[in-house]
Amino acid sequence: xxxxxxxxxxxxxxxxxxxxxxxxxxxxxxxxxxxxxxxxxxxxxxxxxxxxxxxxxxxxxxxxxxxxxxxxxxxxxxxxxxxxxxxxxxxxxxxxxxxxxxxxxxxxxxxxxxxxxxxxxxxxxxxxxxxxxxxxxxxxxxxxxxxxxxxxxxxxxxxxxxxxxxxxxxxxxxxxxxxxxxxxxxxxxxxxxxxxxxxxxxxxxxxxxxxxxxxxxxxxxxxxxxxxxxxxxxxxxxxxxxxxxxxxxxxxxxxx
Amino acid sequence: xxxxxxxxxxxxxxxxxxxxxxxxxxxxxxxxxxxxxxxxxxxxxxxxxxxxxxxxxxxxxxxxxxxxxxxxxxxxxxxxxxxxxxxxxxxxxxxxxxxxxxxxxxxxxxxxxxxxxxxxxxxxxxxxxxxxxxxxxxxxxxxxxxxxxxxxxxxxxxxxxxxxxxxxxxxxxxxxxxxxxxxxxxxxxxxxxxxxxxxxxxxxxxxxxxxxxxxxxxxxxxxxxxxxxxxxxxxxxxxxxxxxxxxxxxxxxxxxxxxxxxxxxxxxxxxxxxxxxxxxxxxxxxxxx
Amino acid sequence: xxxxxxxxxxxxxxxxxxxxxxxxxxxxxxxxxxxxxxxxxxxxxxxxxxxxxxxxxxxxxxxxxxxxxxxxxxxxxxxxxxxxxxxxxxxxxxxxxxxxxxxxxxxxxxxxxxxxxxxxxxxxxxxxxxxxxxxxxxxxxxxxxxxxxxxxxxxxxxxxxxxxxxxxxxxxxxxxxxxxxxxxxxxxxxxxxxxxxxxxxxxxxxxxxxxxxxxxxxxxxxxxxxxxxxxxxxxxxxxxxxxxxxxxxxxxxxxxxxxxxxxxxxxxx
Numbered sequence: 001x002x003x004x005x006x007x008x009x010x011x012x013x014x015x016x017x018x019x020x021x022x023x024x025x026x027x028x029x030x031x032x033x034x035x036x037x038x039x040x041x042x043x044x045x046x047x048x049x050x051x052x053x054x055x056x057x058x059x060x061x062x063x064x065x066x067x068x069x070x071x072x073x074x075x076x077x078x079x080x081x082x083x084x085x086x087x088x089x090x091x092x093x094x095x096x097x098x099x100x101x102x103x104x105x106x107x108x109x110x111x112x113x114x115x116x117x118x119x120x121x122x123x124x125x126x127x128x129x130x131x132x133x134x135x136x137x138x139x140x141x142x143x144x145x146x147x148x149x150x151x152x153x154x155x156x157x158x159x160x161x162x163x164x165x166x167x168x169x170x171x172x173x174x175x176x177x178x179x180x181x182x183x184x185x186x187x188x189x190x191x192x193x194x195x196x197x198x199x200x201x202x203x204x205x206x207x208x209x210x211x212x213x214x215x216x217x218x219x220x221x222x223x224x225x226x227x228x229x230x231x232x233x234x235x236x237x238x239x240x241x242x243x244x245x246x247x248x249x250x251x252x253x254x255x256x
Numbered sequence: 257x258x259x260x261x262x263x264x265x266x267x268x269x270x271x272x273x274x275x276x277x278x279x280x281x282x283x284x285x286x287x288x289x290x291x292x293x294x295x296x297x298x299x300x301x302x303x304x305x306x307x308x309x310x311x312x313x314x315x316x317x318x319x320x321x322x323x324x325x326x327x328x329x330x331x332x333x334x335x336x337x338x339x340x341x342x343x344x345x346x347x348x349x350x351x352x353x354x355x356x357x358x359x360x361x362x363x364x365x366x367x368x369x370x371x372x373x374x375x376x377x378x379x380x381x382x383x384x385x386x387x388x389x390x391x392x393x394x395x396x397x398x399x400x401x402x403x404x405x406x407x408x409x410x411x412x413x414x415x416x417x418x419x420x421x422x423x424x425x426x427x428x429x430x431x432x433x434x435x436x437x438x439x440x441x442x443x444x445x446x447x448x449x450x451x452x453x454x455x456x457x458x459x460x461x462x463x464x465x466x467x468x469x470x471x472x473x474x475x476x477x478x479x480x481x482x483x484x485x486x487x488x489x490x491x492x493x494x495x496x497x498x499x500x501x502x503x504x505x506x507x508x509x510x511x512x513x514x515x516x517x518x519x520x521x522x523x524x525x526x527x528x529x530x531x532x533x534x535x536x537x538x539x540x541x542x543x544x545x
Numbered sequence: 546x547x548x549x550x551x552x553x554x555x556x557x558x559x560x561x562x563x564x565x566x567x568x569x570x571x572x573x574x575x576x577x578x579x580x581x582x583x584x585x586x587x588x589x590x591x592x593x594x595x596x597x598x599x600x601x602x603x604x605x606x607x608x609x610x611x612x613x614x615x616x617x618x619x620x621x622x623x624x625x626x627x628x629x630x631x632x633x634x635x636x637x638x639x640x641x642x643x644x645x646x647x648x649x650x651x652x653x654x655x656x657x658x659x660x661x662x663x664x665x666x667x668x669x670x671x672x673x674x675x676x677x678x679x680x681x682x683x684x685x686x687x688x689x690x691x692x693x694x695x696x697x698x699x700x701x702x703x704x705x706x707x708x709x710x711x712x713x714x715x716x717x718x719x720x721x722x723x724x725x726x727x728x729x730x731x732x733x734x735x736x737x738x739x740x741x742x743x744x745x746x747x748x749x750x751x752x753x754x755x756x757x758x759x760x761x762x763x764x765x766x767x768x769x770x771x772x773x774x775x776x777x778x779x780x781x782x783x784x785x786x787x788x789x790x791x792x793x794x795x796x797x798x799x800x801x802x803x804x805x806x807x808x809x810x811x812x813x814x
Contacts (some may be wrong), residue, residue: 053725077727079727080725080726087721091719093741095741096287096736100287104736107729107733107736108728112729112732116734118286122283122284125276126272143288144288157722161726165699185814292813295812296811298709299813306628306631310628314629316690317688319686319690321690328680328681328683328694330687331680351756355584357580358580358581358583358586359584361576361577365577397800400803404762404773410598413597414597422586422748423594423598494680497766506673506675506676510768511682519680524670527668534671
């Protein structure tokens with residue numbers, strides 16, 4: 001049974017700019033799907049339509065059986081708690097401690113007052129420490145996030161999303177601001193989460209070699225249209241050139 | 257950067273407590289231990305206590321608060337809803353506005369000239385440290401005395417009229433601009449100055465060939481910002497020290513004629529003038545950059 | 546050939562710049578002449594007045610024995626003024642914080658409300674405190690609350706604008722992330738915006754306290770309240786010794802607050 005389903009979804013910004021047109025696909029529980037495409041092709045819009053940081057203009061999006069576009073405020077909040085999100089610029093609260101940022105993953109489950117004052121149960125805190133341990137960040141727990149390196153910040157971002165106990169994790173260019181070795185660490189963690197915790201991952205990427213290595217399924221998108229949907233083995237060079245709308249040899253990437 | 261991915265957290269359970277900070281009741285702490293957040297909390301706490309104490313200590317002279325608020329609301333409606341000139345002609349109001357504008361212009365020009373030389377004596381990268389400290393203390397002193405007091409002092413010392421207003425306003429402008437100019441000089445690339453010095457340029461050559469061109473855009477931006485402040489200050493000083501201009505008209509309408517309609521009209525004139533000035537300043541600043 | 550062309554271009558830029566300078570310089574001189582004419586300002590008189598004024602200040606504006614007896618009165622008004630500035634700034638700051646949330650890109654409810662909020666802030670910022678003081682004098686009389694509300698409105702306008710800018714600068718990214726975790730509006734504000742923006746907000750509040758002490762002196766002269774009033778009183782009674790003591794006490798207070806807030810700023814930023 002698909003956990004996520006897009007049926008003819010379109011998004012039009014400011015009444016004229018078409019970011020997505022008639023996009024349809026479905027993703028099964030436990031999949032690791034990468035979305036590739038040039039900047040501005042609509043990759044981020046797809047992710048943001050899922051947790052409604054952006055509202056799709058037309059079509060149907062189903063997540064875990066719910067029609068997302070019809071969800072009311074409370075239902076939307078529940079849907080968001082079930083979908084973690086990881087950002088290119090980490091989007092942490094830089095002046096708070098690592099552990100506080102991880103605990104932010106629980107806000108959606110808490111009462112307004114409890115969340116507002118940042119009161120968490122001991123169980124939640126221990127759980128947060130366990131997650132930090134998995135990501136190798138225990139020693140940084142009480143550091144402020146602005147003291148961390150980029151790779152460490154992104155791991156805090158991952159910890160925050162796992163803290164939500166999500167069914168689905170959305171990653172918007174998670175390694176675009178990182179050096180190659182930190183990138184590998186982050187991708188390994190994501191693969192591991194997908195593998196051991198059975199959390200579905202949808203990752204926006206633009207490094208084709210990384211995509212080939214980590215994903216079991218690739219969706220290629222160009223100017224709001226899906227032009228490829230299939231396993232990495234079948235993604236030919238020609239297809240990649242079509243996705244990136246460039247001529248052979250213009251891409252700085254090793255398709256391997 | 258290399259690390260091993262641990263797939264089962266179970267054996268870690270015990271070790272984890274080693275990393276947790278706990279409070280007296282054994283609960284796990286989550287806040288970062290930073291001086292900054294303690295200082296922020298302490299500052300906020302002190303400010304709140306002072307505020308509460310302030311409200312307790314004020315002498316309200318048994319004022320009927322609800323009645324006064326209601327009266328204020330009625331007055332606000334008249335002021336902004338029915339502006340009308342009775343004692344002043346429109347031309348008179350415009351002339352008064354022009355006078356205030358001119359007071360602002362004069363004090364800004366004098367302030368800028370004084371501040372340019374003051375900043376040269378004050379900027380750490382070119383000035384003598386002893387002289388710099390003296391100027392900085394002087395600036396701090398001048399800034400600490402409210403503009404209105406400078407104007408009142410000069411009214412007696414130099415006689416009532418535009419001279420007192422201009423000199424009084426200039427004091428603050430100069431002090432403000434010295435701080436701003438010297439900071440923009442200090443931000444300048446030290447290499448340029450050294451290179452010129454090495455080529456045998458003297459102090460004034462360095463000033464006019466390197467410092468002046470390099471910090472001109474900053475200085476212009478600051479000067480326009482100060483002009484806006486001087487304009488509002490000229491209004492305030494006109495009202496409180498009788499230094500003329502639109503501020504004086506405000507004072508007359510409010511405290512002499514007790515005419516809210518007139519006060520309202522002049523307020524609109526002032527607000528529109530201030531907003532136009534702000535727009536002009538934004539444009540000029542954009543051009544200079 | 547190529548070099549020659551470049552040289553010519555350089556020269557033309559140089560002359561053009563020189564022209565702009567000359568033009569700006571002439572413009573300033575014309576402006577100066579016009580402004581002097583309109584205000585009947587005499588440059589020579591202006592320059593002559595300064596040494597005269599300095600001599601006058603040095604001989605008259607010094608505390609004498611009699612003026613020290615006024616010190617308790619002056620200090621009580623000074624403390625009142627300081628407390629007034631703190632109370633006004635804190636109250637205006639709290640109101641401005643919640644109001645600015647409706648005006649920032651990250652937290653506004655819709656763009657139209659955002660625009661209205663910015664407009665209201667601009668209105669309060671640009672109506673001079675002198676006008677508020679005069680208006681409130683009608684309804685509140687010579688009361689401390691006149692000064693309080695006059696300063697409150699302008700401070701509220703100023704702080705709303707700066708808070709909107711600060712919040713937009715520091716917290717739009719974390720607002721997006723917290724929203725994505727399912728946290729609601731109030732939780733996002735207190736867990737995301739407050740910790741991110743608080744150091745800047747405190748810095749601005751401290752700055753406004755300092756500014757308000759100076760402004761309240763002016764309002765005091767105008768509405769016959771507080772420290773401004775007693776300065777005016779002594780000054781008009783020609784009791785220059787006591788008046789000078791008022792000036793000195795204000796200077797000490799303002800510089801003291803400046804030093805304290807500089808220290809706090811260093812620690813919290």
